[in-house]
Amino acid sequence: MTQIVPDGFGAALADAVQTVRTGRGVSVTALAEASGVSRAMIGKIERGEVQPTAALLARLAVALGVTLSELVARAEGEGQRVARHAAQPVWKDPATGYERRAVSPSTGSSLELVQAELPAGARVTYPAEIFRLAEQQIWVLAGHLRFHEGAQTHELDPGDCLHLGTPADCTFVNPGTQPCRYLVVLNKRAR
Numbered sequence: 001m002t003q004i005v006p007d008g009f010g011a012a013l014a015d016a017v018q019t020v021r022t023g024r025g026v027s028v029t030a031l032a033e034a035s036g037v038s039r040a041m042i043g044k045i046e047r048g049e050v051q052p053t054a055a056l057l058a059r060l061a062v063a064l065g066v067t068l069s070e071l072v073a074r075a076e077g078e079g080q081r082v083a084r085h086a087a088q089p090v091w092k093d094p095a096t097g098y099e100r101r102a103v104s105p106s107t108g109s110s111l112e113l114v115q116a117e118l119p120a121g122a123r124v125t126y127p128a129e130i131f132r133l134a135e136q137q138i139w140v141l142a143g144h145l146r147f148h149e150g151a152q153t154h155e156l157d158p159g160d161c162l163h164l165g166t167p168a169d170c171t172f173v174n175p176g177t178q179p180c181r182y183l184v185v186l187n188k189r190a191r
Contacts, residue, residue, distance in 0.1 A: 013091070014048035016074035020064050021046075035063035054093040054100070054124050062129040067186060069102055069112040081105050096122045098172075103183075110188040117181045118145070118174040131167035134186040138162045143180030146173040156182075 021031055028046075032039045037059055044050045045060070052060070054068075061068050075089065083105040090101045096119070103113040112134070118124065128150075138147065139161040147154040150168030164170075174180040 010051055011048045012075035013071065014046050016071050017042075017060060017064075018046040019074065020066060020071065024064060026064065031060065031063055035059040037063075051094045053095040054098055055095075055126065058126045058130045062127065062133070065133070067112065067133050067188060068100070068130070069104070069114055069186060070188075081107055093124065096124055098122055098124050112186040112188070114184040114186065115141075115181065116172075116184060117179050118143075118172055119179055120174055120177050123171055123173040125169065125171040128167040128169050131164060131170065132189070134188045136164045136187075137185045138164070139183045139185070141181045141183060143174060143178050144176045145180045145182055146175050147171070148173065 021028070026034075028039050028042050031037070031042055035042075037056060041050070041056070042060070045052050045056075057071065058068060061071055083103060088101050088103055090099055092099045098119070099117045101115040101117075103115050104111070138145070138156065140156045140158050142158055145154075145156040147156060147162065148171040149164060150166075150170070152165075154162050156162060
């Protein structure tokens with residue numbers, strides 16, 4: 001059973017988005033234009049009034065030039081070399097029920113591990129831009145994952161591992177009746 005990080009983590013995530021934005025000298029207007037997310041929604045996210053969906057958070061991360069894992073790492077605090085299971089932040093997409101666990105210690109390494117669980121029948125789509133930030137592999141742990149990588153579809157079962165190709169819009173789909181659990185390995189590209 002996955003334990004969701006308490007509301008304090010939502011506030012920390014909101015602070016992380018604002019800290020990255022201001023640290024890079026990006027105005028709310030510029031972030032809105034770059035991400036396609038309205039200024040009003042960015043304000044609500046930064047004030048912790050709304051929990052962003054996975055797709056929306058991905059658009060903000062891309063526009064800020066960071067991975068989703070980097071935002072999560074900032075929210076949990078950096079510098080720990082051991083990430084104990086009970087302390088690993090878990091974020092749940094309010095739109096799909098998709099859960100994302102930041103497995104890696106927050107040391108600032110270019111290598112990141114993220115465990116995801118996609119509920120039965122759920123689908124999550126990310127724009128190609130998010131895949132330009134890091135080389136990625138997907139290793140299915142349980143269930144079945146239908147992964148649309150641009151025009152190509154991959155049917156992945158437990159033990160299957162896919163190395164993503166050229167960045168494209170991608171959709172994670174769980175066509176089954178049980179949750180699909182998989183590990184994403186990211187190696188951030190040099191900027």
